[in-house]
Amino acid sequence: MSCAIPPKQYICTTALGPLTIDGKLNDPAWASAKWTPFFVDIEGTSRPTPRFRTRIKMLHDDTYFYIGAWMDEPDVWATLTEHDSVIFHDNDFEVFLDPDGDRAQYMEIEINALNTEWDLRLVKTYIDGGPPIDAWEIPGLKKAVWIDGTLNDPSDTDHGWSVELAIPWVDLQEFAGMPCPPHTGDTWRVNFSRVEWQTYVENDQYLKIPDAPEDNWVWTPQHTINMHLPEHWGRVIFQ
Secondary structure, eight states: OOOOSOOOEEEEEEOSSOOOOSSOOOSGGGGGSOOOOOOEETTOTTSOOOSSOEEEEEEEOSSEEEEEEEEEOSSOOOOOOSTTSOGGGSSEEEEEEETTOSSEEEEEEEEOTTOOEEEEEEEEOGGGTOOEETTOOOTTOEEEEEEESOTTOTTSOOOEEEEEEEEEHHHHHHHHSSOSSOOTTOEEEEEEEEEEOOEEEETTEEEEOTTOOOEEEESSOOSSSOSOOGGGSEEEEEO
C-alpha cells in the first residue's frame, strides 16, 4: 500500500443563499462552490481512469452540511427501494464522515438513483472489529436525486444523475467529536465513493454481469479496496 500522495483537501464555504434540495444543483448558492477534481479509482491513479466522470461540491450554513454530486452515466438504473438496504448492490453514491479522524464512531450514507438511502454508524473500523449500527438514523436528512435521462430504460442513452444532500449538524454532533456546526478553520476527515457495476440488457432490464467485480471510484484514493480507512480520507476545511 502506497500513501505517498497526500489526501485531497476542499475548502467548504458558507452557502450565500437558500438551497432547495431537489437534486438539480442549480440554486444560485451552488455557483460559489467549486467542483472537486474528477474521482479516481479507489486504489489511486496507478489504476485505470474511471469509465465515467464523478465530481462533487460542498457548502455549509448554521443548520446543514450540503453535498452535491454529479455522475456521468449512460445507463441510469436502480432496484432497491427499502430504507437501509445494502445500497451498494446497486450503483450508488456514498458519503463517509469521521470528523475527528479517530477511526471510531464514524458515519456513512449510501444512496441510489431511486433516492433510497442507507445511513449507518460504525463504532470502529471493520478491521478494528466494527460493528456497524444499521439502526442509527439521520432523522433530519434532506435528500434528492435528479436524473438527466430515464431510469431503468435500456432503450435510450442517459447523460447521468445527481444527488443533493443536506445533513443536519444536530444529527451529527453526538458522534462527531468536533463542533457542530464547525468553527471557521475546523478540518473534518471526509471521503466520497461511487460504486459502479457492469451490466447487460435482457428482456428490457439491466442485469449485472455475473462475477464481474464492481468499480469503486473515490474523491481521494484509499490505496487499497477498502473505504473504511479514515486516515486516508480527504480533509474538508470549513470557512
